[in-house]
Structure formats: structure tokens, C-alpha cells
Amino acid sequence: MKQVIITCMLSLLCVTGQFVNPGDDIAPPNAVEVSGTGTMSHGFHTAFSLRPENAFGDTGTTPATASAAPAEQTTGNDVLYRVTGVILIIWIVLGIYLFSIDRKISALERSSREP
């Protein structure tokens, strides 16, 4: 059970690791202040109104910066593929561990049924 917990924690760390920049001690650009009356109109608390992001839609990308965006997007996709790979490997290890436990329990059940 201890290994399962550790693996779950590690997988979560890997999921989140790509988003955290080392030494990033300031709030990200989309951060919302926790206190204050103006922050509540930010739409976070209203509903699950998550919409997909447009590549060059209303994200504020200007034509001058748009030329750099495809390269950034490719790098972002590489990171996503890498993170997906790492998490899949962790899941495979966890799955093998669970399957081995399952088999051991089945063997114990069989031996306990025998007189």
C-alpha cells in the first residue's frame, strides 16, 4: 500500500511538474488575488465554463509575436508528449504491481480453500 501511495504522489508530481518554473516565486499571469471584492468577478466561481483555448484567438497575441507562437507550440507539444510518456510508464509500473498483488491474493485464496 505504501508503494501505491508513493507512486500516486510521484505521478501527480509529474503531472504538475511541467507547469512549475524553477524559482518562480511570483504569481502567474492569470493569478487571482485571494482577498478583495474585485477578484470575485473573475468568473472562477461562477460555473464550470471551461472553454478550449484558441491558438491565436482572444489570447492577446499580436501579429508581431504571432510568428514566434508556432515554435513555442511545438515545444509545448514535445513537453506534453514527454509528460504523457512518463505518466504512462508510472501507470504501467503501478499496474504491474497491482496485478502481482492480485495474483498473490488469488494464490492465497486457492491455498486457503484447500483442506
Added chain:
Amino acid sequence: MKYIYRLVYIIMPAAIVMAFLYAPPAEGLGESSRLLYVHVPLAWVSVLAFSVSGILSLLFLFTGNGERTERVHAARNSAAIGLLFTVLATFSGSVWSKLSWGAYWNWDPRQTSIIVLMLVYIAYFSLESALRENSSRPRIVSAYLVFAMVTVPFFVFVVPRMFPSLHPDPIINPDRQVHLESAMKISLMTAIAAFTLLYGYLLDLANRVTAIKEQQKGHLL
């Protein structure tokens, strides 16, 4: 039933691939929105596990005649898995909070209520171990789990709505609709199915281990 749970070996990788490669990032949240496919299923499984533990305890109290202690063990196992998933949901939520709000913890009503809920279930395990030598332990701990189950909707659905919160409304919202784009909704539903199967699989394994332990204890006595 245990063969159905083994579908988790297929559905979980599918959920991981969909969360990262199929679902688009959410507007305004960017790539951090992919935490949705971990955080929401973990929270859902926590509520499910606590509900199952409460229902099993109710069944033991009202139909078991004090004989069917396997329901007590199953309820304990479900509560343990629920507590584990609650801790993981809190952890993933605090990481998401750091990315969206700029702080890991800010005593948002939902964060506070989940901590109280965790304490309720930690108290259950303390009570259970404290009554190890008591013959009426199954009835007492079952009654406690029923009480704890009653608090779950209060802490998960009621308290966060009573106070202003930055947390988005949960999937079960006043509109009774999931406000998600279709690719995100499909990915989320797949992730929820995968985590539900994982819960069922872990519960099945834990129950089988408990049954073997009880059988060996019976042989020794």
C-alpha cells in the same frame, strides 16, 4: 465483478492519453487546466468511497444482526481508500490553486471544508483502533461511519456554497449541466470512469486480503 475492475488496465492509459493529447487546454487556465482530469475524478471517488462505507455500515446495523462483520471490514476499507483519494484530491487541488490563484493554500471555504472532512475520517480510524478490544466495536464504528457519511454532502456541496469562494462550481452545479466543451467532457468522463474502476479494484483487493486475514484468525482461534 473483479473482472470488470480489471478494465482499469485499459481505461486508465486511455484516460491519461486523452487528458494530455486529446483534450484542449482551457481558455484562461492554459495547460494547468489538465489537472481537471486528475483532481475532479479524485474528488468524485472520495465522495463515492465515503458513501459506500456509510451504506455498508447502514446495512450492517439494520440487516446484519451483528453477524456479518465482513460489511464492517468492507466499510473500513472503503473509508481508507476514500481518505487516500481525498488526500490526493487536496494535494492536486492545492497545486492547481497555486497555478490559478498564486498560493497553495488560502483557506478557501472548499479547502477548509475538505480538511474538516479529512479530520472526520481520521477520527474514525482513531476510534476504530481505540476500540480494538471492545466487543461492540463493529456497531460503534458503523454508527460513526453513518454519521460521517451524513456530513459528506454538507462539507462537499453545502458549506462551499454558503460562503464566497474562488473555487468553480462542481460538476453537480445549480444548472444541472456540465459546462464543458465536448472533447473536454469526454476526457473527463473517461478519467472519472478510470478512477472509479481503480477504486473498485483497490476495494476488491483490500476486501479479499481482509477475508484471508479473518479466515486465518479463525483457524488460529
